[in-house]
Amino acid sequence: xTTFQLEVVILVAIGGGLTLYWLLGGADFGGGVxxxxxIGPLREHERTLISDAIGPxxxxxxxxxxxxxxxxxxxxxxxxxxxxxxxxxxxxxxxxGIVLRGAAFAFRSWGDRGSAWQRTWTRVFGVASIxxxxxxxxxxxAIASGRIHIAGSxxxxxxxxxxxxxxxxxxxxxxxxxxxxxxxxxLTVEATQRDEREMEEVFRRRALVSGAVSGVVAMLGLLxxxxxxxxxxxxxxxxxxPFAVLSAVGGIASLWxxxxxxxxxxxxxxAVAVASVVTGWGxxxxxxxxxxxxxxxxxAAPANALRPLAFGFAIGIMxxxxxxxxxxxxxxxxxxxxxxxxxH
Amino acid sequence: xxxxxxxxxxxxxxxxGLPALLLFAEYRANRTGxxxxxxxxxxxxxxxxxxxxxxxVSGTVLSFALGLFWPGLMGRWGAVIGLPFALEAFAFFxxxxxxxxxxxGWDRLSPWAHWxxxxxxxIGGVASAWFVVTANAWxxxxxxxxxxxxxxxxxxxxITAMLNPSTPVMTTHMIVAAYMATGFTVGAVYAIGMxxxxxxxxxxxxxxxxxVLGLALAPVQIVVGDAxxxxxxxxxxxxxxxxxxxxxxxAHAPLTIxxxxxxxxxxxxxxxxxxxxxxxxxxxxxxxxxxxxxxxxPADRPNVVVVHLAFQIMVAMGFALAGLGxxxxxxxxxxxxxxxTKWFLRAAxxxxxxxxxxxxxxxxxxxxxxxxxxxxxxxxxxxAVTSRPGIAIWLVATVAIYVLLGxxxxxxxxxxxxxPRETGALEAAG
Numbered sequence: 001x002t003t004f005q006l007e008v009v010i011l012v013a014i015g016g017g018l019t020l021y022w023l024l025g026g027a028d029f030g031g032g033v034x035x036x037x038x039i040g041p042l043r044e045h046e047r048t049l050i051s052d053a054i055g056p057x058x059x060x061x062x063x064x065x066x067x068x069x070x071x072x073x074x075x076x077x078x079x080x081x082x083x084x085x086x087x088x089x090x091x092x093x094x095x096x097g098i099v100l101r102g103a104a105f106a107f108r109s110w111g112d113r114g115s116a117w118q119r120t121w122t123r124v125f126g127v128a129s130i131x132x133x134x135x136x137x138x139x140x141x142a143i144a145s146g147r148i149h150i151a152g153s154x155x156x157x158x159x160x161x162x163x164x165x166x167x168x169x170x171x172x173x174x175x176x177x178x179x180x181x182x183x184x185x186x187l188t189v190e191a192t193q194r195d196e197r198e199m200e201e202v203f204r205r206r207a208l209v210s211g212a213v214s215g216v217v218a219m220l221g222l223l224x225x226x227x228x229x230x231x232x233x234x235x236x237x238x239x240x241x242p243f244a245v246l247s248a249v250g251g252i253a254s255l256w257x258x259x260x261x262x263x264x265x266x267x268x269x270x271a272v273a274v275a276s277v278v279t280g281w282g283x284x285x286x287x288x289x290x291x292x293x294x295x296x297x298x299x300a301a302p303a304n305a306l307r308p309l310a311f312g313f314a315i316g317i318m319x320x321x322x323x324x325x326x327x328x329x330x331x332x333x334x335x336x337x338x339x340x341x342x343x344h
Numbered sequence: 345x346x347x348x349x350x351x352x353x354x355x356x357x358x359x360x361g362l363p364a365l366l367l368f369a370e371y372r373a374n375r376t377g378x379x380x381x382x383x384x385x386x387x388x389x390x391x392x393x394x395x396x397x398x399x400x401v402s403g404t405v406l407s408f409a410l411g412l413f414w415p416g417l418m419g420r421w422g423a424v425i426g427l428p429f430a431l432e433a434f435a436f437f438x439x440x441x442x443x444x445x446x447x448x449g450w451d452r453l454s455p456w457a458h459w460x461x462x463x464x465x466x467i468g469g470v471a472s473a474w475f476v477v478t479a480n481a482w483x484x485x486x487x488x489x490x491x492x493x494x495x496x497x498x499x500x501x502x503i504t505a506m507l508n509p510s511t512p513v514m515t516t517h518m519i520v521a522a523y524m525a526t527g528f529t530v531g532a533v534y535a536i537g538m539x540x541x542x543x544x545x546x547x548x549x550x551x552x553x554x555x556v557l558g559l560a561l562a563p564v565q566i567v568v569g570d571a572x573x574x575x576x577x578x579x580x581x582x583x584x585x586x587x588x589x590x591x592x593x594x595a596h597a598p599l600t601i602x603x604x605x606x607x608x609x610x611x612x613x614x615x616x617x618x619x620x621x622x623x624x625x626x627x628x629x630x631x632x633x634x635x636x637x638x639x640x641x642p643a644d645r646p647n648v649v650v651v652h653l654a655f656q657i658m659v660a661m662g663f664a665l666a667g668l669g670x671x672x673x674x675x676x677x678x679x680x681x682x683x684x685t686k687w688f689l690r691a692a693x694x695x696x697x698x699x700x701x702x703x704x705x706x707x708x709x710x711x712x713x714x715x716x717x718x719x720x721x722x723x724x725x726x727x728a729v730t731s732r733p734g735i736a737i738w739l740v741a742t743v744a745i746y747v748l749l750g751x752x753x754x755x756x757x758x759x760x761x762x763x764p765r766e767t768g769a770l771e772a773a774g
Binding site for chain 2 (some may be wrong): 055056057059063065066069070071073074075076077081082083085088092093095096100102103105106110121153158244269302304308309310315323324330
């Protein structure tokens with residue numbers, strides 16, 4: 001296998017990791033958003049549902065981010081270093097958000113119900129769940145926006161400007177809105193499994209609202225791309241359009257299925273939409289890893305380094321895939337189990 | 345970064361070690377049906393839940409931080425040393441997935457299936473520690489590449505890099521340290537309980553399980569530590585000189601125990617000197633020449649005062665813990681039970697924090713002893729660090745967040761320790 005193919009294979013694996021992080025880890029952030037927005041008389045009930053849904057899986061979901069980061073580091077070291085430099089601020093914000101979100105979630109299950117301890121950590125959990133997707137989404141937009149210039153080993157990127165372009169703002173909001181949508185649509189499944197009609201309605205409504213917002217923002221994103229990133233737009237029109245269409249179909253289908261209360265189908269449709277956005281993004285900016293200077297081929301580590309990495313990925317995925325299957329089977333399995341996960 | 349790692353290491357060590365104790369306690373509980381074992385197991389599982397949550401997120405900080413702070417390190421060396429980081433992600437996956445199953449699956453799995461789910465947690469934890477430490481070992485003794493005249497790195501061999509000369513000893517040293525820290529911490533919790541008069545079977549067992557793990561490993565760690573020292577003597581002579589406070593290259597080098605290095609005068613005062621001791625420890629021959637700090641320019645030396653003192657403290661803790669083990673062994677041989685006098689329990693209570701002091705000091709020795717290099721002999725720390733502003737803000741913010749989290753976590757664990765055991769027994773029954 002030539003180097004060229006190998007680096008593409010690894011990039012696809014990293015893209016797959018990113019898709020899964022968005023679908024799974026993103027939904028955990030979305031859960032935090034709904035947790036913060038839980039204000040009505042049902043708030044304690046909503047929070048319990050959210051906590052029970054996130055509790056067993058969030059750490060495993062979170063590892064997808066580590067997979068993406070370390071995969072990038074090992075396979076595309078110069079891109080990793082350049083992004084660390086260029087996106088210093090949004091990554092720093094995301095780190096703070098990730099740390100506080102995870103710790104706050106673990107801490108708040110303690111303490112007495114309604115105590116100051118629990119209220120404080122609940123607040124921290126919610127705010128961090130909003131900030132993190134915004135920052136990560138903005139960083140993703142920066143990679144495509146063409147504001148990170150690289151010449152040799154020198155990276156030129158404004159500390160603030162590189163990730164606050166119109167494109168970054170749209171991708172940041174899209175990340176947040178889509179996380180909220182994913183969470184709400186998964187929570188309808190949890191609610192149906194537990195036979196909680198009221199909760200099902202609450203989250204169905206929220207899924208419809210946040211899904212519609214996501215769709216509008218995504219269209220706005222296309223508009224912005226056309227106006228400010230001609231290079232990306234060109235790639236979109238010539239190569240990536242099937243994925244754009246597919247993501248639109250997936251998005252509309254997920255909204256429609258939620259409206260029709262076919263929640264499990266909605267999950268599949270949402271996964272199709274997210275996967276095609278990630279793939280379409282990659283295809284649109286091909287051959288660049290960081291627009292407009294660093295190509296995938298230039299950023300790739302030498303073949304000697306990629307071969308053991310690809311081998312490690314293969315073995316790793318063979319171990320992780322059945323384990324994940326088991327995890328979701330135990331906690332998110334068929335509707336026959338209506339009891340709540342217990343954490344004694 | 346240094347603060348992040350220093351923070352992470354505490355949680356990571358416990359997260360690596362605690363699953364082994366859980367497996368043991370749950371095995372006993374399942375075999376004997378004894379609710380005390382189950383109560384211990386449930387209690388430790390809750391603690392593990394908190395520790396891994398904080399360990400997981402502080403570990404994520406590190407994967408970001410590699411790019412944020414050290415673009416010069418990762419851009420140049422990522423192809424050589426990225427592999428263990430990528431593999432670590434899989435080890436962590438296994439750990440996190442099965443931890444979810446373990447912590448939340450009590451009612452969803454049969455007792456033995458639940459017990460089995462604990463194994464991947466323990467193995468995944470040890471494997472992630474192994475992978476991460478190989479990367480640090482590589483920074484001490486970089487191999488698996490060649491450099492050409494313009495400084496480019498060529499002929500990359502990541503497997504060779506991962507299995508560099510420091511890897512076997514350093515990974516063992518760290519994993520044994522993680523188990524020791526876990527054992528002594530658990531022991532300390534129950535020692536304090538017993539000192540407060542709760543001398544029931546629950547506390548006795550908790551103390552015994554923790555201490556036996558810690559005490560059994562203490563002498564092992566001295567042997568491993570000695571091997572680590574000899575490796576440093578072979579490969580990183582300046583670092584050894586800093587650890588030992590040896591200023592001039594000397595044959596028949598004495599071993600300095602304690603003492604304060606005075607950089608301005610180029611000597612170490614107030615230490616106890618064992619003639620030829622250092623030569624013998626480092627090279628197995630009391631007459632061997634040991635290289636001193638004077639072989640390199642002052643700019644190429646690490647901070648001798650800090651490295652020497654940290655090393656002395658670590659070694660002192662190591663021997664003190666082994667001494668505690670000897671005490672316990674003597675009593676056990678004579679009376680067939682662990683000592684439970686007030687003084688022994690006090691010592692056991694202090695041993696918990698002491699292992700963490702040793703852990704942090706060991707980390708200081710490894711990292712600061714390597715300075716001014718980030719990749720020993722290849723890249724200087726100053727060339728690898730980011731040129732972005734605001735490192736000071738980052739540092740302050742990091743310390744503030746970690747102090748907050750550390751305090752919150754400590755408060756929770758103390759609360760957990762104080763919760764009356766009846767709850768634990770009830771949990772076990774239900």
